[in-house]
Amino acid sequence: MIDLEAFRSEPAARALVSRIELLAAEPVSLMEVCGTHTVAISRFGLRSMLPPHLRLLSGPGCPVCVTPLSEIDHAIAVAREPGVVVTTFGDMMRVPGSSSSLEAERAEGADVRIVYSPLESLDVAESEPDSEVVFIGVGFETTSPTIAASVVEAKRRGIRNYSVLPFFKTVPNALDMLAALPGRALDGFICPGHASVIIGAGAYEPIARERNMPCVVVGFEPLDILAGVAMLLDQVKAVRNEGASARVENQYARAVTREGNTAAQALLADVFVECDSEWREIGVIPSSGLAFSDRYAEFDARKRIEVEAPAPAGASGCICGEIMLGLKLPTDCPLFAGRCTPRDPVGPCMVSTEGSCAAFYKYER
Numbered sequence: 001m002i003d004l005e006a007f008r009s010e011p012a013a014r015a016l017v018s019r020i021e022l023l024a025a026e027p028v029s030l031m032e033v034c035g036t037h038t039v040a041i042s043r044f045g046l047r048s049m050l051p052p053h054l055r056l057l058s059g060p061g062c063p064v065c066v067t068p069l070s071e072i073d074h075a076i077a078v079a080r081e082p083g084v085v086v087t088t089f090g091d092m093m094r095v096p097g098s099s100s101s102l103e104a105e106r107a108e109g110a111d112v113r114i115v116y117s118p119l120e121s122l123d124v125a126e127s128e129p130d131s132e133v134v135f136i137g138v139g140f141e142t143t144s145p146t147i148a149a150s151v152v153e154a155k156r157r158g159i160r161n162y163s164v165l166p167f168f169k170t171v172p173n174a175l176d177m178l179a180a181l182p183g184r185a186l187d188g189f190i191c192p193g194h195a196s197v198i199i200g201a202g203a204y205e206p207i208a209r210e211r212n213m214p215c216v217v218v219g220f221e222p223l224d225i226l227a228g229v230a231m232l233l234d235q236v237k238a239v240r241n242e243g244a245s246a247r248v249e250n251q252y253a254r255a256v257t258r259e260g261n262t263a264a265q266a267l268l269a270d271v272f273v274e275c276d277s278e279w280r281e282i283g284v285i286p287s288s289g290l291a292f293s294d295r296y297a298e299f300d301a302r303k304r305i306e307v308e309a310p311a312p313a314g315a316s317g318c319i320c321g322e323i324m325l326g327l328k329l330p331t332d333c334p335l336f337a338g339r340c341t342p343r344d345p346v347g348p349c350m351v352s353t354e355g356s357c358a359a360f361y362k363y364e365r
Helices: 012-023 035-043 069-079 102-107 118-128 145-158 172-179 193-199 199-212 222-242 262-271 294-299 320-324 356-363
Strands: 028-031 054-058 086-089 111-114 132-137 162-166 188-191 216-218 248-250 272-279 283-292
Touching: 028 035, 028 222, 035 054, 035 172, 035 193, 035 222, 035 356, 054 102, 054 222, 069 086, 069 102, 069 162, 086 118, 102 111, 118 132, 118 145, 118 162, 132 145, 145 162, 145 262, 145 294, 162 283, 172 188, 172 199, 172 283, 188 199, 188 222, 193 199, 193 262, 199 216, 199 248, 216 222, 262 272, 262 294, 283 294, 320 356
Parallel strands: 028 054, 028 188, 086 111, 086 132, 132 162, 188 216, 216 248
Antiparallel strands: 272 283
């Protein structure tokens, strides 16, 4: 049992902040690419503790936020089909599509159900054989192995009325894209803890090596994040002033290894193959998604249920894309806390509990 209070010690936090102040003598921009980090940084008031010229930017680390309008609209169109039961994690329900949402479709009579595990969807499919049960496969490497496991189990049990919309995203190539953006003043990555449990800290080594971008895998408690920031600043200083090469460090060694979860990786490699994927307001990132392998192609809901969705039309004035690229803060958006609130969201960054706009609204207004 880990004593989390040990990671929230005020004297230890003050000591780390003092060290950070010494290391951050020049302007530095660090980006976290995990929604849980985004919430923790806001919840624990870490920005207010750090020097103003040390910028903590929120990247595209919220899987709901990076799901493009075209995929949201596709899921809504599937939900409208007769005889279809759509199952999903709860944070997808209120994400606005071009003209509706899954929550609105349910209110109009569509059979949309919230589940806490994709295996629940298998039980629905087995108990309702006359329905076509479609699970919305949204998430990073944190959740995609469990969805892959549900597909393998469906095949083993002979459940033929279960399928998945494969809207998955993967982390490393997105980070590589961010590191390579021309004119970016980005000095280091706070690498995601949850996804790294699966893919391992070694997944970021090409980014550190080829982009000379310091990377530190970081846990989610206040002292984790402050320690990770200090580790990154040490690297940034060495890269800037001493010509050192960037590297990957692992602050979250109590949960993350260099190799990651090789069993989960093998499962993903069996069920899926890499593919290019569109990220909301960012564009297509090569090899940053997962599509079904030939062996499991029968479970691809896009092939099983053909639908037509309208051309996507986003909300005017929403700057979620710029926020997820670290170019702007939520408070820079003219809609923030006025037209766009968690109760009546305009963009996905305000919908998800891991969205940067939702975190700013709740903790940093």
